[in-house]
Amino acid sequence: MQLAKNVSTFIGFDNEYDESKIVVFGSPFDGTTSFRPGTRFAPNVMRNESYGLETYSPYLDKDLEDINIFDAGDLEFPFGNTEKVLTDIKEFTADIVKDNKIPVMIGGEHLVTLPAVEAVYNKYKELYILHFDAHTDLRDDYMGEKLSHASVIKRIWEFVGDNRIYQFGIRSGEKQEFEWAKQHTRLTKFCCDGLKEAVKEIGDKPVYVTIDLDILDPSIFSGTGTPEPGGIFFNDMMEAIKTIKDLNIVGTDVVELSPHYDNSGVSNAVACKVLRELVLATAK
Amino acid sequence: MQLAKNVSTFIGFDNEYDESKIVVFGSPFDGTTSFRPGTRFAPNVMRNESYGLETYSPYLDKDLEDINIFDAGDLEFPFGNTEKVLTDIKEFTADIVKDNKIPVMIGGEHLVTLPAVEAVYNKYKELYILHFDAHTDLRDDYMGEKLSHASVIKRIWEFVGDNRIYQFGIRSGEKQEFEWAKQHTRLTKFCCDGLKEAVKEIGDKPVYVTIDLDILDPSIFSGTGTPEPGGIFFNDMMEAIKTIKDLNIVGTDVVELSPHYDNSGVSNAVACKVLRELVLATAK
């Protein structure tokens, strides 16, 4: 008998690295999470639970079987050393980008987006950011720490600059964050209104799309560290992804699933479906 | 003292067989479930949890107290023998139909609908099917098995034929299933649009209504084996039942509650309320 070792990938992400335009990897880091940790478990859980999903999307009428995607598994991180983790992500993302492939990262907490965007930005200086989230993430620091999930977009703004960041679904933050956003980002409260205009403005410029899944209402996505009632519904998310499907997406991520807080498995199913749709929208 | 044995029925289903037009029974079978089993527990859990419900429906302005319903309890099945299970259900349903009563079955996985419809069809050859579900259930087979929850509607189509089956809420399946449906069933994606037209077309013909509860969004119904985000909301379901309340319903079922996946008990409450409304809509 001849047998190969047991392989575990997200459903339909079963191509080799060389033949794939899209490279998926997990960043299981939750070291700056302030309320309830656990996003470290997300990438692995999503791989396992993705087999409850079909590869075909009736939303986009596209099938994962028809595109080439490589699943690199998870990065391995030291625990308790935030800077080392960010460096590892940045270097890995840079390698993917250098090979002219599109990185698709599964978080982890939202801070992992910072090094991924840095790596992508180093190649695409005109980069735009589409930021879907419940939270502003615009704090200057969190209890003295500059590198925090609560300040990740502020850190990104420091190098991409004004008016490059569109924020949608925002419904929680400090008053001064909302004030600051008026000058520096394009923040839409509660919903995704104005996304079509954003798409038009961005045109064919390179875009990084970061989806903090807690933009979704916790009725459909309770498996997250800081549930914020009042979010968008699943169909709004589907609509948003349809809306951005012709953009020039050069990097993307899905973050903040914390599977242990939702025993029903629904949050896992949601995260898997959002990832499927996002990858289908990214593939051209 | 004179005491009778402890009786356990769904709330308001407390009449004797002879005096009842409607006969409820459970088919606790989940043998072909491919993802997460557990629907076998549904009928019993629903009986217990129904006591959190009122007998009066403010939706239909009708009361279970005003109609006669008999609860026969659950069929007992051998484990691991799919064909024997289907035969048992078919024969039991046939007996009910022979007595000119209306069978109301509580699943169990969706495959239990096949023998129930067969038994009803044997009496009503003009039978129409109203199918509420997240999934097409139109596979020809599932991993080689013809008798599967994923192919139950295909099996039913084989004897009721083209254009007798209306499908609503469908949002998951293989591409070829959606293609096939265009020729053979009347499939509505995502929602229940077109239900009023269906009701008009069916007129006073006999109808079997099968409700796979996973048509509901998992935000309100997480207790199911394969949660599919993007479903209809509870009030849409209520609206749908109101819409069909004047049809000539000769058989019906509610399937795919898997209680252990929702610790909160909400899914049980949903299933109970859907059953109450469905029975009230069926009773004339």
Next chain:
Amino acid sequence: MQLAKNVSTFIGFDNEYDESKIVVFGSPFDGTTSFRPGTRFAPNVMRNESYGLETYSPYLDKDLEDINIFDAGDLEFPFGNTEKVLTDIKEFTADIVKDNKIPVMIGGEHLVTLPAVEAVYNKYKELYILHFDAHTDLRDDYMGEKLSHASVIKRIWEFVGDNRIYQFGIRSGEKQEFEWAKQHTRLTKFCCDGLKEAVKEIGDKPVYVTIDLDILDPSIFSGTGTPEPGGIFFNDMMEAIKTIKDLNIVGTDVVELSPHYDNSGVSNAVACKVLRELVLATAK
């Protein structure tokens, strides 16, 4: 070193009694709960979980930091003695009212509203009641008991009288309760339609607002004893609170969170946010 004992309050409710117009306290009583008990845990859980919340509300553009609120902790009750519990609540509320402060009570089951309203009514004889709930709570008695969560509004009606009580979101009850309401209260089924008219009618008269959180759909609020699918969504609740924010609210409560039934913590987050908004709307 000089250290003070560990203090535990709801986030932003950190003022002294004397300097506060608003006084929050918990009534952890669930002694007449008929289906699933556990609301006794709500006030303490809400204090702990409130730290996942921001003090700033983007809904009302107001901040808890800008108003003075005192958190008195929980009343201590004997177990199994309903009348003694009600007396304790009534006296404590009366003391707050006497000091010209506004009582904000955290339940506990809905029966705790009765003594709080009595105490407030003794000062404000023109009192109106805004009642948000899934259930009519208009039974005359429940299994012979006059003092029951299911009859609390009926008991209140006995002293405030006809047309002083507005009920919203009601979707469960006995047929005769709905009938009775037509003559004596202003009951809106399923939703909050008509709230603006109610606000206009009430004008600057004193109002007691009681929010039974099970008015919310269990998709977003599963942590309650008797989940009733078909409720209002979280944003409807936010809208309702915005609508009443100019009323003369002289007392209010939030009841029926039963935290153990929702392991995800979402219901706790919902209850905390509703309380934050309600307090911000009450403060002038």
Next chain:
Amino acid sequence: MQLAKNVSTFIGFDNEYDESKIVVFGSPFDGTTSFRPGTRFAPNVMRNESYGLETYSPYLDKDLEDINIFDAGDLEFPFGNTEKVLTDIKEFTADIVKDNKIPVMIGGEHLVTLPAVEAVYNKYKELYILHFDAHTDLRDDYMGEKLSHASVIKRIWEFVGDNRIYQFGIRSGEKQEFEWAKQHTRLTKFCCDGLKEAVKEIGDKPVYVTIDLDILDPSIFSGTGTPEPGGIFFNDMMEAIKTIKDLNIVGTDVVELSPHYDNSGVSNAVACKVLRELVLATAK
């Protein structure tokens, strides 16, 4: 077709009242529970879960099939009225005793033992009490209430008197309760040492056996309101029941299962097995 209503009994308890020496009934009351409520759900859950059990006991080499047992279902109680509940239990138990049958009660919290023992004592004035528990239950009152789960054995002592009560497994209480017990009951700390001597002393006198399941270590019985680590193991319980199997048991109960606190179902299985063994030991 001729069908009877769905009957639900504990496994093997399927005889008629008249032919049975043993009568089982549930007292789903948890109104004075001070820490975590929920024992009200125990009797019904135990009936459902008993079907994971065999009727044959390899411990006692006896089979439920060989004895006649009647399951009367649950008493129905008003909520919030402790005295009425106790009266109902006392009268129901008295009726059973009058018919020369042996009452076997499923709690509910421990206070339900009081009226059951009263009814039995009225017939058997020489009654002894075997009390298995983690807690002394010897408080004079609990927050002013005389009728409390924490004072049930004190109340019983008031009529059976000194040296009629044997307590085993006790590991929690106030210092003065332990002191008091030295004069009035025969209290064994932590374990069941001395049970054989007790059996010898009691001889053929009538005995009421009350098992508060929290005598068991919470490793095997976590489904209870106040878990007390350091308890006896399951095999100790089996040994204890074997030891008392030749006593003249004229009444017995199993109390304090609170099923919702143990999602695994193990506590339910434990309670069912203890009940099976206790009934087999009671039957002669």
Next chain:
Amino acid sequence: MQLAKNVSTFIGFDNEYDESKIVVFGSPFDGTTSFRPGTRFAPNVMRNESYGLETYSPYLDKDLEDINIFDAGDLEFPFGNTEKVLTDIKEFTADIVKDNKIPVMIGGEHLVTLPAVEAVYNKYKELYILHFDAHTDLRDDYMGEKLSHASVIKRIWEFVGDNRIYQFGIRSGEKQEFEWAKQHTRLTKFCCDGLKEAVKEIGDKPVYVTIDLDILDPSIFSGTGTPEPGGIFFNDMMEAIKTIKDLNIVGTDVVELSPHYDNSGVSNAVACKVLRELVLATAK
């Protein structure tokens, strides 16, 4: 960059097929489970959770790093077709045995042991069976089905014959099963007494070891379909494995973990450690 697909194996089972004497595979089947299904999830969960384990055993003073083990992943089964599943397992096991390797199977329910033993027996006609379990598994059939988890040892007896099967830990079954065992197997009730004698009797004959994890007390192993209080403790299991470590083990399995029933993850950790020790004891 050059990257390989994400591989997922049990910790320390990371060798290639050709270099390994031991071949591990999963049989995720639970089709005849009569009480609570879910063992289908065990092999995959165990792979994921094994990373909480060390590779070194302080019990046996051996390390997984020092032996070669191949993890083949899981077999894929049709759902609802018991006979096909058994054939697949039998053929796969036969292939391993033909290559002179030792099969180590992870269940799934206990019925999967039947085809594995058949395949091993076809090579080793002198095969002995060591059976660790809470249940006799000696029924002739279960509700008419010969192929059932409850009759698996009876089926195996039909070809290995009398006195080849040693059963330990048995504490649940029908009276006649215990009676039958007296003539045909060597059954030890409740514990593992007599294991040393068994080891001596078997000597260097080939042995198949099947561990139904429900032999363990549910205090330490609640994640199983039919929890049976009164089992052996974890250290007893370790002791048993030490005792058999010099036997000529030619095949083995670990079955009946049902991960969803134990949210704490303890049962997964137990299953992983038992598997580690069993593999270390099997490797020579």
Next chain:
Amino acid sequence: MQLAKNVSTFIGFDNEYDESKIVVFGSPFDGTTSFRPGTRFAPNVMRNESYGLETYSPYLDKDLEDINIFDAGDLEFPFGNTEKVLTDIKEFTADIVKDNKIPVMIGGEHLVTLPAVEAVYNKYKELYILHFDAHTDLRDDYMGEKLSHASVIKRIWEFVGDNRIYQFGIRSGEKQEFEWAKQHTRLTKFCCDGLKEAVKEIGDKPVYVTIDLDILDPSIFSGTGTPEPGGIFFNDMMEAIKTIKDLNIVGTDVVELSPHYDNSGVSNAVACKVLRELVLATAK
């Protein structure tokens, strides 16, 4: 009315700082946890759950009411900055020690013990360490990080030196850790044998007692990040605390409760009782 802010302390820890010899505080840090995080929630949960406990210990026949204990609440930490956290703990502990009080710390993960011991050691250079744990915690580093829960005892050894550390209950680690321990610490595998000898050897020298609660078998303590079956039972822990009650304990901690992994609340009860006994044993 005059009211003070709501105070929250562990039961019986209700004295002022100045009058107390014992000072309790929480260190809610889990930043280097490698498997499953969540110990950050322990101190707060323990305060809340302690009210299920009595203040009197039948094990030690002592009562919390009879000694003075101050509960300082929790330290507040930045997230993602391990070194800052350790500095904060060290300084806070040093302040307590300077006031001639005994620090009692509630973790958090085990790394928090390092700075607490450093602060105590700075006063008591002859310090001995009693270490109760499932894990050796003797790694030199964990994935490159020196400051890790897995290397905390190694770090402590670096300043207290050889033969000052007694380890009990150890059952998991790398082979080389067990080897290293033979030269440098006094490690007892699996159990607490030899504790009496240790007590004799230590005599009246100052001792720091650190209890990693995962020394307990996960049957009774499942609420921890890395459950290790095969641990000591609760009564062994009680026995151990009794054994050390005459030692000169100058500092102590209880770490590694991770409450969310045990929904039943048993682990919380265990942690509270261990803390109660440990404090009673420490108080002279």
